[in-house]
């Protein structure tokens with residue numbers, strides 16, 4: 001069941017030339033973790049602020065938990081929306097202990113404030129640190145306090161703006177997983193903004209990708225990665241190879257050779273074959289479908305990327321294991337174990 005829905009939401013800042021958010025519609029299911037991704041200026045933060053009630057859209061309708069919170073000029077004020085926010089810099093009060101930080105966000109009239117705050121801190125794994133101050137905690141622990149403060153009042157939805165950007169790379173992998181587990185344990189619906197595709201692919205149930213304020217695609221990570229709807233989405237998630245191919249009844253002719261595939265009989269015009277570097281494999285034996293000249297092999301520690309060129313110099317990149325040596329080897333045979341076929345025109 002959907003808990004949040006946005007319908008044709010537009011937002012243009014008063015001094016701006018272009019819309020920051022352009023006709024955006026999507027729904028978020030209860031308990032889902034959605035990542036909003038896109039390059040800088042694509043409208044991610046604006047979208048989050050519109051949901052939180054910190055900005056008002058020019059047009060569109062936003063509903064939360066069955067209640068319309070924005071429509072036309074009418075809107076439910078931010079403090080009445082029951083939305084939890086985690087900010088990039090955590091925004092903890094330095095002069096308050098972490099228990100006091102959590103209690104600060106709770107309703108003044110709540111009778112069992114101590115109990116709720118302690119319970120939430122236990123939930124995020126900070127049961128020993130109630131009386132510590134924020135500066136006595138690591139970045140990852142401060143992140144968990146910020147999360148506890150946002151979820152303690154039992155919000156309908158949790159919004160997080162770049163929650164992992166202040167963490168170093170080593171800590172980030174661990175914190176991402178911890179935060180995901182805590183969110184899943186509470187069953188809360190969450191939306192987080194990130195410009196890091198690794199954050200999104202590893203943490204979110206679904207990802208919405210924005211470009212110039214337009215929603216490009218919203219889908220589960222695997223589908224976005226393997227079936228991007230356009231070149232922008234494809235390239236956002238890493239290298240995508242493209243080969244032009246002519247279909248016959250039993251395969252495709254490409255500039256690297258023939259790919260035998262009965263699917264080809266369904267096509268009549270030239271097609272584009274797209275594939276990720278890890279969906280190809282360089283093989284030792286001759287007789288495989290595809291062949292090209294090795295233009296370059298680059299070593300990246302845990303893998304290598306081999307660039308293979310056709311007779312006109314057009315290249316594709318294939319990922320191989322790092323131990324493989326291509327010294328003295330001029331040509332490479334390869335095959336694709338996974339690819340997409342797209343109509344070219």
Ligand SMILES: Nc1ncnc2c1ncn2[C@@H]1O[C@H](COP(=O)(O)OP(=O)(O)OP(=O)(O)O)[C@@H](O)[C@H]1O
Nearest residue numbers: 013016020038039040041042043044045046047195
């Ligand atoms: N308060 C504002 N006044 C005017 N223009 C703004 C304001 N806030 C954002 N913008 C503009 O709106 C567009 C979208 O900005 P937004 O901050 O939502 O993007 P973003 O994807 O979150 O970017 P970043 O990753 O850099 O934070 C940008 O062109 C930005 O310059």
